[in-house]
Amino acid sequence: MYSGGAGHVLILGNLVDFTGDPGSAAEFPLVRHEPDGALWLEQGYIRLRGTRAAVEAAMTTARVVPAQVQDHRGQLVLPGLIDCHLHYPQIGMMASWGAQLLDWLQGFTFPAERAFADPAVAHEAAVFVLQRLLAHGTTTASVFATVHAHSVDAFLGEAARVGARMLCGKVMMDRHAPAELCDTVEQGAHDIADLIARWHGVDRLRYTVTPRFAPTSSEAQLALASVLYRQAQPAGQTARGDQAREVPPLHLQSHLAENAAEIAWVAELYPQRRDYFDVYQVHGLDGPHAIYGHCLHLTDREQAALRQTRTALAFCPTSNLFLGSGVFDITRRLDQGFTVGLATDVGAGSSLSMIRTQAAAYQHSQLAGAPLSPLRAWYLATLGGARALALDAQIGNFDVGKEADIVVLDDGGIAELCRRQARASNLAEHLFALTMLGDERCVAATYLMGKPAHRRA
Ligand code: GUN
Ligand code: ZN
Numbered sequence: 001m002y003s004g005g006a007g008h009v010l011i012l013g014n015l016v017d018f019t020g021d022p023g024s025a026a027e028f029p030l031v032r033h034e035p036d037g038a039l040w041l042e043q044g045y046i047r048l049r050g051t052r053a054a055v056e057a058a059m060t061t062a063r064v065v066p067a068q069v070q071d072h073r074g075q076l077v078l079p080g081l082i083d084c085h086l087h088y089p090q091i092g093m094m095a096s097w098g099a100q101l102l103d104w105l106q107g108f109t110f111p112a113e114r115a116f117a118d119p120a121v122a123h124e125a126a127v128f129v130l131q132r133l134l135a136h137g138t139t140t141a142s143v144f145a146t147v148h149a150h151s152v153d154a155f156l157g158e159a160a161r162v163g164a165r166m167l168c169g170k171v172m173m174d175r176h177a178p179a180e181l182c183d184t185v186e187q188g189a190h191d192i193a194d195l196i197a198r199w200h201g202v203d204r205l206r207y208t209v210t211p212r213f214a215p216t217s218s219e220a221q222l223a224l225a226s227v228l229y230r231q232a233q234p235a236g237q238t239a240r241g242d243q244a245r246e247v248p249p250l251h252l253q254s255h256l257a258e259n260a261a262e263i264a265w266v267a268e269l270y271p272q273r274r275d276y277f278d279v280y281q282v283h284g285l286d287g288p289h290a291i292y293g294h295c296l297h298l299t300d301r302e303q304a305a306l307r308q309t310r311t312a313l314a315f316c317p318t319s320n321l322f323l324g325s326g327v328f329d330i331t332r333r334l335d336q337g338f339t340v341g342l343a344t345d346v347g348a349g350s351s352l353s354m355i356r357t358q359a360a361a362y363q364h365s366q367l368a369g370a371p372l373s374p375l376r377a378w379y380l381a382t383l384g385g386a387r388a389l390a391l392d393a394q395i396g397n398f399d400v401g402k403e404a405d406i407v408v409l410d411d412g413g414i415a416e417l418c419r420r421q422a423r424a425s426n427l428a429e430h431l432f433a434l435t436m437l438g439d440e441r442c443v444a445a446t447y448l449m450g451k452p453a454h455r456r457a
Helices: 052-061 088-093 101-117 119-135 149-162 185-199 219-230 260-269 276-281 300-308 317-322 330-335 354-367 374-388 415-421 427-437
Strands: 008-018 031-042 045-051 068-079 081-087 138-144 167-169 206-211 251-256 290-294 312-315 339-342 406-409 443-448 451-455
Touching: 008 045, 008 052, 008 374, 031 052, 031 068, 045 052, 068 374, 068 443, 081 088, 081 290, 081 312, 081 339, 081 354, 081 374, 088 101, 088 119, 088 138, 101 119, 101 260, 119 138, 119 149, 119 443, 119 451, 138 206, 138 251, 149 167, 149 185, 167 185, 167 251, 185 206, 185 219, 206 219, 251 276, 260 276, 276 300, 312 330, 312 374, 317 354, 330 339, 330 354, 330 374, 339 354, 339 374, 354 374, 354 427, 374 427, 415 427
Parallel strands: 008 068, 081 138, 138 167, 167 206, 206 251, 251 290, 290 312, 312 339
Antiparallel strands: 008 031, 031 045, 068 406, 406 443, 443 451
16 A cells, blocks of 8 residues: 655755865865755655665665655756855845945944834835745744844744744844844843743744844843843743744854954953953853854954864855955864854845855965865855755754755756856856856746745746
8 A cells, every 4th residue: 555645745855965065175075966856755754765766766665655746857856955144134225336335334224224213114025035035945043133122033933934944033233233123131131031931942943042132132131131041041932922842952153353443443442351252252152053254353362263263254255245344264163173054144244145255265265375175165055055054964964854944946047057057067067157146037946845935037
């Protein structure tokens, strides 16, 4: 007897995923490539990956007829892309001309974030950003909201509705920002505890403690961030009124060493600290669940501390170029053993696309004199991102038991890319052409837990 295939899905295609950082080597370690491959999904999780022949034979042996077959033969099938640092309220002010970090924040960013006092504005932006992320093949992101608690409700509510694995936190600021964008330690403690209780660990969602950056937080606010980040989470009622759920550790995100004027300002505000990262470190805001945007201008001590504590760096290549912040030496950082994720940093970043972000990452690596290998760029956008967000037990590759978030890619009919691919002789060359010449036109489909979440028109 063949069992009904409810909950079973078969995905066919040219599978590529990673089991580790493939490094700079010309040969292809730690990449798994099945040109005629298949994924057997059960209830949204990977049950088996392999050649089509092997997976189909295993289904036959198990007497399972899948309820659905998604035939992507001739297209690349990769794990969903992961954006490690993104400000969703800044979606409408991307491409604001002429300023570097601190003036850009005052002149463009804070006014845009002020508009999120209106919950309807937050909701509309959250719906738009989630829809666009899926169109770009991004299935997980670490997201900054605004100071307003309802801006987290808007984003995580929409993420829950579409079924995406997302992380988000309310921005904490209590000084050096417009009064409407500041909160107090007491109000923040109350709002964030409430958000954690309602969202953290619900469905696929995580709460991220989010002090914006050292200049806009008092010492007292960083101490609060520490208490929140380090606390053991009690299980409790969720936003949907469900009973207790398993509660994972909280995450932490902020910014570090992005721009020379910013670093000088931090030194003025915190003269007693050894360096910028020390401002955070004295409060215990480090470790594998913490990720810092930019990290461009690090002292030797900061580098050692980030590595020792396995704190992650979010490399934001389009943003670093757009704001003129600096060049990130991605290849050497990976070779030195830093945990690095790739990120758009919209709205300082100039695209939501993790494909275009990879292209900018390659350009940084060329300026730094150590070109990023094509496979490494795709590793960064998938398993590398999952590791940087401490979510590699759940997502990042097609290991058995992981959640089946998937992106399907092809040449998107882009004439220059089609022409280039005709000459590509191996996987790395093929993936590199896609990186440099592709964008969301190449995203044919996106799946969340095995369910179609986007299809190219
Ligand atoms: N530093 C503090 N806030 C921000 C922000 O919103 N964007 C960037 N790029 N850097 C920051
Ligand atoms: Zn940022």
